[in-house]
Amino acid sequence: MATDLIPLGDPSLRQKVRLELVVNEERRDLVIDGYKSLLELLREELQLTGTKHGCELGECGACAVLLDGQLVLSCLVAAVECDGRSVQTVEGMQNGPTLHPLQSCFADAGAAQCGYCTPGFLLAAKELLERKPDATRAEIAEALSGQLCRCTGYLQIFEAVEAAAAQLRGGR
Amino acid sequence: MREIRYLSVAAEGPAIRALQADTDATYLAGGTSLLDLMKLEVLNFAQLVDVNAIPLTKIEVSNDGARIGSMVRNSDLALHPEIAARYPLLSEALLSGASPQIRNMATVGGNLLQRTRCYYYRDPSTACNKRNPGSGCAAIDGYNRNHAILGTSDHCIATHASDMCVALAALDAVVHTQGPGGERHIPFAEFHRLPGDHPEIESVLQHGELITAVSLPPPTGLRQSRYLKIRDRASYAFALSAVAAALRIEGNLIRGARIALGGVGTKPWRAVEAEQALVGKPANRATFTLAAAETVRGARTRPHNAFKVELTRRAVVRALSTIRGAS
Ligand SMILES: Cc1cc2nc3c(=O)[nH]c(=O)nc-3n(C[C@H](O)[C@H](O)[C@H](O)COP(=O)(O)OP(=O)(O)OC[C@H]3O[C@@H](n4cnc5c(N)ncnc54)[C@H](O)[C@@H]3O)c2cc1C
Ligand code: SF4
Ligand code: FES
Ligand code: FES
Numbered sequence: 001m002a003t004d005l006i007p008l009g010d011p012s013l014r015q016k017v018r019l020e021l022v023v024n025e026e027r028r029d030l031v032i033d034g035y036k037s038l039l040e041l042l043r044e045e046l047q048l049t050g051t052k053h054g055c056e057l058g059e060c061g062a063c064a065v066l067l068d069g070q071l072v073l074s075c076l077v078a079a080v081e082c083d084g085r086s087v088q089t090v091e092g093m094q095n096g097p098t099l100h101p102l103q104s105c106f107a108d109a110g111a112a113q114c115g116y117c118t119p120g121f122l123l124a125a126k127e128l129l130e131r132k133p134d135a136t137r138a139e140i141a142e143a144l145s146g147q148l149c150r151c152t153g154y155l156q157i158f159e160a161v162e163a164a165a166a167q168l169r170g171g172r
Numbered sequence: 173m174r175e176i177r178y179l180s181v182a183a184e185g186p187a188i189r190a191l192q193a194d195t196d197a198t199y200l201a202g203g204t205s206l207l208d209l210m211k212l213e214v215l216n217f218a219q220l221v222d223v224n225a226i227p228l229t230k231i232e233v234s235n236d237g238a239r240i241g242s243m244v245r246n247s248d249l250a251l252h253p254e255i256a257a258r259y260p261l262l263s264e265a266l267l268s269g270a271s272p273q274i275r276n277m278a279t280v281g282g283n284l285l286q287r288t289r290c291y292y293y294r295d296p297s298t299a300c301n302k303r304n305p306g307s308g309c310a311a312i313d314g315y316n317r318n319h320a321i322l323g324t325s326d327h328c329i330a331t332h333a334s335d336m337c338v339a340l341a342a343l344d345a346v347v348h349t350q351g352p353g354g355e356r357h358i359p360f361a362e363f364h365r366l367p368g369d370h371p372e373i374e375s376v377l378q379h380g381e382l383i384t385a386v387s388l389p390p391p392t393g394l395r396q397s398r399y400l401k402i403r404d405r406a407s408y409a410f411a412l413s414a415v416a417a418a419l420r421i422e423g424n425l426i427r428g429a430r431i432a433l434g435g436v437g438t439k440p441w442r443a444v445e446a447e448q449a450l451v452g453k454p455a456n457r458a459t460f461t462l463a464a465a466e467t468v469r470g471a472r473t474r475p476h477n478a479f480k481v482e483l484t485r486r487a488v489v490r491a492l493s494t495i496r497g498a499s
Contacts, residue, residue, distance in 0.1 A: 073204075076204050077203065080178050081180075141407075
């Protein structure tokens with residue numbers, strides 16, 4: 001690690017900053033450009049391109065990730081805010097070669113067409129089902145209301161989440 | 173490329189000192205109103221002082237009222253069991269705003285100071301007195317469908333976009349601050365400023381003044397309430413018109429009333445005359461209609477937002493009727 005880096009605490013966002021965070025349960029020690037958003041950190045520094053660039057303004061949900069377990073929009077989180085924190089992205093959802101039930105149910109139900117919105121939906125649904133395993137259709141719609149999809153019309157997405165919830169409750 | 177400095181602080185003192193030392197610095201909370209506007213180069217601060225680590229995160233509810241730390245997230249506040257039970261108007265208003273993701277990030281302090289959603293304000297290629305004082309107002313002669321009809325001036329007609337603030341206006345909240353000059357306790361009606369000649373100044377806060385908490389008096393007689401938000405789609409949209417209403421009805425007579433409006437005012441709009449038109453009257457549709465007319469008295473409309481007058485009247489009648497029906 002170079003020693004001439006400005007330590008976290010008073011970095012200029014134009015300069016390099018050093019961050020330590022946990023991404024998908026793996027510790028990462030990074031030196032990045034200070035101006036980057038969490039979204040850019042994930043995609044450009046870690047090549048985790050599952051998290052999508054959409055509006056960049058908090059309006060579409062394509063960039064949603066779990067930050068310390070909370071669903072947030074990574075386009076509106078500065079990377080420097082994430083020192084010492086834990087991030088989960090869509091890449092962390094599957095268990096080895098086995099897809100998460102939400103992932104397989106999205107595939108089975110045709111809940112993805114172009115797929116651009118899918119990672120955000122998967123994480124929003126995961127966060128919901130961990131909190132409310134028997135969420136109703138209305139609760140699912142509310143939890144996903146900040147995720148926009150221009151292709152599916154949402155019905156297949158709701159059905160996929162319900163199917164996954166049933167599988168997860170069944171202990172599979 | 174512009175240089176932006178970043179400092180994370182864990183206590184109020186260092187936060188305030190950091191802003192005192194730099195007139196071009198601002199506080200960063202949830203970032204949902206600040207970072208988008210910095211990306212758009214609407215706001216161009218040279219330093220961000222991240223206040224997320226300051227532990228102003230308590231919600232205290234007692235018979236004396238409630239005190240809510242400024243760093244409490246909008247989602248935590250909306251779902252807090254005692255807030256939901258004693259101040260359902262506040263929960264309802266919060267849950268009608270933005271999306272769960274944004275509410276997880278947004279703080280109480282940031283929500284109070286969220287910027288307008290005027291399309292021209294958000295577009296640096298246009299004239300806007302709020303963004304660039306003295307440059308003019310593209311909205312007045314432009315497309316002004318989402319703009320204000322109450323409290324406007326010849327210099328700005330932008331709405332205050334918050335839902336939470338409409339409930340806080342109705343609930344007589346007090347904003348507590350800590351700043352270079354010590355503590356202040358600002359009644360909600362005095363916190364936001366009308367645009368007047370200086371639309372760029374949106375609140376009475378001084379540079380460096382940190383919002384520490386919002387407090388609410390006991391909700392005496394205010395539990396029968398309703399937040400009604402009218403918007404272009406059923407979720408995840410800003411209000412075209414919103415009504416926060418509470419009634420205390422005894423027998424058939426209205427003994428107490430609160431009404432505040434969102435989506436139509438240049439600041440969260442308390443409709444005091446409408447409240448006065450309700451008190452002492454029978455709780456029926458005729459009374460509600462008279463009060464509704466009071467809420468928009470003096471409205472100044474523009475070509476594309478004149479519909480908000482009738483929309484607001486009807487929303488007020490509906491909100492009051494719903495409360496009446498439930499009581
Ligand atoms: C797509 C989208 C849709 C939305 N829809 C709605 C909606 O329907 N209804 C609604 O009400 N809102 C809506 N919002 C707005 C949202 O509620 C606000 O952006 C949010 O409340 C701002 O809080 P924050 O903590 O993120 O503030 P920040 O962005 O961090 O800060 C906003 C301002 O407040 C200042 N500030 C923050 N904390 C303090 C403090 N403690 N003391 C002094 N100054 C402080 C900052 O310096 C900054 O100027 C929406 C936002 C987006 C992006
Ligand atoms: S209404 Fe206000 S914010 Fe919008 S363009 Fe005019 S001055 Fe700017
Ligand atoms: S890219 Fe973050 S919300 Fe659209
Ligand atoms: S599948 Fe294309 S945006 Fe949702």
